[in-house]
Amino acid sequence: MSKLLVKPSKPDSNGRIHAITPASAGWTYVGFEVYRLKAGQSVKQATGDREACLVMLSGKARVASGGQDFGVIGGRASPFEPDPWSFYAPAKSDWSLTAETDCEVALCTAPGTGTLPARVIRPDQVGQETRGKGTNTRHVRNILPETEPAESLLVVEVITPSGHWSSYPPHKHDRDALPNESLLEETYYHRLNPPQGYALQRVYTDDRSLDETLAASDGDVVLVPKGYHPVGAPHGYELYYLNVMAGPKRVWKFHNDPDHEWMLKQA
Numbered sequence: 001m002s003k004l005l006v007k008p009s010k011p012d013s014n015g016r017i018h019a020i021t022p023a024s025a026g027w028t029y030v031g032f033e034v035y036r037l038k039a040g041q042s043v044k045q046a047t048g049d050r051e052a053c054l055v056m057l058s059g060k061a062r063v064a065s066g067g068q069d070f071g072v073i074g075g076r077a078s079p080f081e082p083d084p085w086s087f088y089a090p091a092k093s094d095w096s097l098t099a100e101t102d103c104e105v106a107l108c109t110a111p112g113t114g115t116l117p118a119r120v121i122r123p124d125q126v127g128q129e130t131r132g133k134g135t136n137t138r139h140v141r142n143i144l145p146e147t148e149p150a151e152s153l154l155v156v157e158v159i160t161p162s163g164h165w166s167s168y169p170p171h172k173h174d175r176d177a178l179p180n181e182s183l184l185e186e187t188y189y190h191r192l193n194p195p196q197g198y199a200l201q202r203v204y205t206d207d208r209s210l211d212e213t214l215a216a217s218d219g220d221v222v223l224v225p226k227g228y229h230p231v232g233a234p235h236g237y238e239l240y241y242l243n244v245m246a247g248p249k250r251v252w253k254f255h256n257d258p259d260h261e262w263m264l265k266q267a
Contacts, residue, residue, distance in 0.1 A: 004203055005214045006221040011036050014043045018221055020187065027225050029152060029246035030185045031109035034219075037061070037099035044096035047089055051112030053121075053144050053155050054087040054095065055242060057191075059103025063087045065095045065118040072100055073120055079104075079240045080193050083123035084157060086143050088150065090114045106189060108144075110152035110246035121148075136263075138166040146250055154184070154245040154252055160199075163235040169260040170202075170228035176248055181255045184247040186224040188231065190216040190239065197237030203229045206257075228257050 001007075003026075008017040018034040031050065035043055037059075045052070054063065056074035063070045065087075073085040089095040091112030097105060127142040142148075144155035160166040176183040190199050195218040204211040205227040216222055222229075233239035245252065256264070 002212050002214055004212055004223045005216065006223065008034065008219040015041055017219070018189075020221060020223070025185070025223050025225070027185045029110050030187055030244050032187045032189065032221065032244050033107040034189065035105045035107065037103050037105065039099050039101050042096060042098040044094065046094045047091050047109070047112070049091055049111060050109040051091045051116070051151050051153055052089040052095060053108040053150070053153050054089070054097065055106040055108065055143060055155065056085045057104040057106055057242070060100040061103050061105065062098045062100060063095065063120070065089045066093050068118070070118070070120050074103060078193070079157065079191050079242070080159065080238060082141070084126060084141055084143060085123060086121040086155070088116070088119050088121060088144070090116045090118060091151070093118060106242055108153055108155050108244040112151040116149050116151065132168070135164045136168055137161065137164055146252055150250065152246040152250055154243075154250065156243045158241050158243065160231070160233045160239040160241070162233055162238050165230060165232045166239070166241075168230040169263055170230040170257040171254040172226070172228045172257070173252065173254045174226035175255075178249065178251060178253060180253060182247060182249055182251045182253040184245040184252065186229070186243055186245045188216070188222040188224065188229075189242040190218065190220050190222065191241070192218040193238040193240070197234065199231055199233055199237075199239050201229060201231040203227050
């Protein structure tokens with residue numbers, strides 16, 4: 001199996017099914033975990049030298065950080081529903097989460113120094129937009145964009161309708177060459193509706209030294225260390241993915257594959 005495709009494990013004692021670290025991914029910045037918790041189950045961590053964004057994929061949970069109770073967040077039944085709740089915990093702090101209902105929670109991490117306060121990110125603070133047209137249409141929820149406070153993290157949800165393409169035309173962000181392109185590692189956490197479906201994702205570079213096409217099942221993570229990374233949702237299956245990005249600068253500037261950029265110029 002490709003090293004870029006990470007399958008979920010059975011829940012450990014903390015309910016964790018994914019535990020991707022910079023060391024396990026072979027890169028520098030992005031960490032990603034997923035927890036599936038039963039009602040009443042708790043999990044907590046010290047952030048150390050990494051900031052964290054907890055995204056409630058489904059269910060409700062009570063969250064605390066630095067001795068402060070931030071209350072109950074979440075509420076949607078699945079990530080395909082709108083209105084995500086999230087929580088930001090700075091570096092050099094801690095967080096704890098107790099499930100009020102069965103829930104699924106994503107933990108997104110990247111380097112930080114602890115200069116920002118902990119905060120809840122409410123659904124009304126999440127910018128929403130529709131990108132593309134025709135079968136390139138997808139729906140974006142900007143949980144932690146570069147316009148909102150964080151030190152390294154960029155976090156976004158995307159819903160790709162059945163039969164549509166996303167992250168398309170193919171683009172990349174693997175060079176520290178601002179203002180034209182930024183270097184950002186990226187993870188894709190894929191969910192399918194209905195869950196027996198699959199998504200197709202290609203990760204490739206201009207010189208094809210990396211060129212892999214992956215079939216991602218419900219709950220899989222695709223690692224994008226470099227290169228272009230389009231993804232498609234087959235007919236009959238709605239695709240959700242949660243993107244986590246981080247790099248040396250907290251700026252999202254991408255470069256389109258010149259072979260496919262022509263379609264952006266069509267009326």
